[in-house]
Amino acid sequence: MRVLLCPLSDGGYLYPTIAVGRELRRRGHRVDVLGRSTAAPFAAEAGLPFVPAEELGGRRAFSATWWGPTGPAQYRATVRAARATGADLLVTSVLCNGALLAAEKLDLPVVVVGLAAHLWDYRSGGDGEPQLGRTRANRTRESLLLYAGVREEAGLSGRAARWDDPLLGDALLLRGDARLEYPGAQLPDRVVRVGPLAWEPAADPAEVEEIDARLARTGKPLVYVHLGRSFGGGGLWPRLNELFTGGRFQAVVERGRSTDPTPAPDADILLVRKPWLGPLVDRAGLVLTNGTSTPVLGALLRGRPLVTSPNGSEQPLLSLACERAGVALRVPGAAAGLTAPVEFAWRDQGLRARARALGRRLGAVNSAARAADTVERVSQGIRDPEEFHGYTISRH
Numbered sequence: 001m002r003v004l005l006c007p008l009s010d011g012g013y014l015y016p017t018i019a020v021g022r023e024l025r026r027r028g029h030r031v032d033v034l035g036r037s038t039a040a041p042f043a044a045e046a047g048l049p050f051v052p053a054e055e056l057g058g059r060r061a062f063s064a065t066w067w068g069p070t071g072p073a074q075y076r077a078t079v080r081a082a083r084a085t086g087a088d089l090l091v092t093s094v095l096c097n098g099a100l101l102a103a104e105k106l107d108l109p110v111v112v113v114g115l116a117a118h119l120w121d122y123r124s125g126g127d128g129e130p131q132l133g134r135t136r137a138n139r140t141r142e143s144l145l146l147y148a149g150v151r152e153e154a155g156l157s158g159r160a161a162r163w164d165d166p167l168l169g170d171a172l173l174l175r176g177d178a179r180l181e182y183p184g185a186q187l188p189d190r191v192v193r194v195g196p197l198a199w200e201p202a203a204d205p206a207e208v209e210e211i212d213a214r215l216a217r218t219g220k221p222l223v224y225v226h227l228g229r230s231f232g233g234g235g236l237w238p239r240l241n242e243l244f245t246g247g248r249f250q251a252v253v254e255r256g257r258s259t260d261p262t263p264a265p266d267a268d269i270l271l272v273r274k275p276w277l278g279p280l281v282d283r284a285g286l287v288l289t290n291g292t293s294t295p296v297l298g299a300l301l302r303g304r305p306l307v308t309s310p311n312g313s314e315q316p317l318l319s320l321a322c323e324r325a326g327v328a329l330r331v332p333g334a335a336a337g338l339t340a341p342v343e344f345a346w347r348d349q350g351l352r353a354r355a356r357a358l359g360r361r362l363g364a365v366n367s368a369a370r371a372a373d374t375v376e377r378v379s380q381g382i383r384d385p386e387e388f389h390g391y392t393i394s395r396h
Helices: 011-026 037-045 071-085 097-106 136-153 205-216 237-243 278-283 293-301 315-324 339-347 349-363 367-379
Strands: 002-005 030-035 050-052 089-093 110-113 171-174 191-193 222-226 250-254 269-272 286-289 306-308 328-330
Touching: 002 011, 002 071, 011 030, 011 037, 011 089, 011 110, 011 293, 011 367, 030 037, 030 071, 037 050, 050 071, 071 089, 071 097, 071 136, 089 097, 089 367, 097 110, 097 136, 110 367, 171 367, 191 367, 205 250, 205 269, 205 278, 222 278, 222 293, 237 250, 237 339, 250 278, 278 293, 286 293, 286 339, 293 306, 293 315, 293 349, 306 315, 306 339, 315 328, 328 339
Parallel strands: 002 030, 002 089, 030 050, 089 110, 110 171, 171 191, 222 250, 222 286, 250 269, 286 306, 306 328
Antiparallel strands: none
């Protein structure tokens, strides 16, 4: 089988898809990666051939920042890459409307790599789920409207749709745990819970050594901070500066997708931009984040409790899920200070124990094998809803 990986090229989407691709390659399948040129080094480290989207008219088409307006360009680049590589199946990520439509155009099966929690409407249940900001129904409706708009621009609106619910593709791989879904809610039939799909590029030992030397200057306990987009809401920097200036903690802050980092001169903050987080979370006692999938799963896999301050997108939903699972303390509102929640979460042994327990559950899953099982079943036209819920059983 020839597989084309065509996720968004940002690490939070690219890395879990690479985890699937590496396992598929190990099983003897041909796997290529399509993405922005910035993703080429990571594909190379994983040993996967790379196709630059820029050469196929896909400039910005695989950027999480530009995912909405570049859907048609993503569609065109994916169609061209799939034809050039002779792809039999596509593996993409949530928000990749262009890739979903390329699969429809070429009549190829497509598997979607999802987030740590399900974003859209449940099949049933979940009626009492609290909402922060947008509801599931609103998020689902808006996502479908965006998909329909790209479908029309791609010239496909005149043909019958391939799926009743196109956002899931032929299967959607959910990377979290049942404890991160609302109690009693039922996932849609094509959603498969496979586990975290943890992969990241290896850290440069010299860079880690330099970070260790800088952290040793204060000797304070370390909090790892991972920032996501603010979506027009309040940023964390004023509160980060208050927390880490003259207090008992220091921070490594991964600026992530934060566009305007403003650490105070006297704050115990080391600002970094790294393509990996594992060694930094290993050195920290707690993770502070807006609540996106990468830092949440990275923290839990290492048994670290969380403090979350969500803005938009998946952040409120996943923050509520972590709070419900007892592994995170959520800061209610952009105006709330961070010092008291971080102090409380640091001392809360119950929070820490639950984070370790959930991390052990996640770490015990051979998620790459289970994802590859699903990809192979989809390629064979197998649709077994009973196997598409819970963890699948790898026979490899």
